Amino acid sequence: xxxxxxxxxxxxxxxxxxxxxxxxxxxxxxxxxxxxxxxxxxxxxxxxxxxxxxxxxxxxxxxxxxxxxxxxxxxxxxxxxxxxxxxxxxxxxxxxxxxxxxxxxxxxxxxx
Amino acid sequence: xxxxxxxxxxxxxxxxxxxxxxxxxxxxxxxxxxxxxxxxxxxxxxxxxxxxxxxxxxxxxxxxxxxxxxxxxxxxxxxxxxxxxxxxxxxxxxxxxxxxxxxxxxxxxxxxxxxx
Numbered sequence: 001x002x003x004x005x006x007x008x009x010x011x012x013x014x015x016x017x018x019x020x021x022x023x024x025x026x027x028x029x030x031x032x033x034x035x036x037x038x039x040x041x042x043x044x045x046x047x048x049x050x051x052x053x054x055x056x057x058x059x060x061x062x063x064x065x066x067x068x069x070x071x072x073x074x075x076x077x078x079x080x081x082x083x084x085x086x087x088x089x090x091x092x093x094x095x096x097x098x099x100x101x102x103x104x105x106x107x108x109x110x111x112x
Numbered sequence: 113x114x115x116x117x118x119x120x121x122x123x124x125x126x127x128x129x130x131x132x133x134x135x136x137x138x139x140x141x142x143x144x145x146x147x148x149x150x151x152x153x154x155x156x157x158x159x160x161x162x163x164x165x166x167x168x169x170x171x172x173x174x175x176x177x178x179x180x181x182x183x184x185x186x187x188x189x190x191x192x193x194x195x196x197x198x199x200x201x202x203x204x205x206x207x208x209x210x211x212x213x214x215x216x217x218x219x220x221x222x223x224x225x226x227x228x
Contacts, residue, residue, distance in 0.1 A: 004154070008152075035216075035219075042116075042221045043203075043217075044219070045217070045218075048216060087154070100157075101157075102154045102155035102157075103154055104153060104154040
């Protein structure tokens, strides 16, 4: 079956670093995505990994290990505006039009 | 338009009524998806349209749910005889499949449906 696990909630302090983990078990794999979703708003694209390793984009980095079915999103120099839900999603097919499998999301609260 | 537009943004309906939710994707995006997001839950895939191909309806939870996409652009999700468990945020997303494997989705802001 298809399964993606993330922690439900995390709390961190402004200026700190936080790592949000994601483990997945899918029938296929053709890319892992992270999305940010502020309350009441649409999810927005953050990052994409298809090969093992770290992808860095400003304060955000995303890591992938395909052999372990594992990814993490690393947020540095946390700001209050980073308080949001972070969704891990796996494209499970090499048919790029196929649907993604989404995790339940991790609600991050950044405290002053 | 510049983004994915959904209407209405909020809808309150009585149990048993039919509702129609609209999605206007980004111009030129050939793929369109509907998802449902219940409180505290992940995104649940409902239906996928790609160009003129037959839609993938494998995620529709019951025959009360249907969707169409006219002219390869605007899509309407219809829920007949609504039930309280249908209450959720319904998200539409579109993507430019030809953009390659890194193309993610662009989501609309969703329609919050409340069935009372």
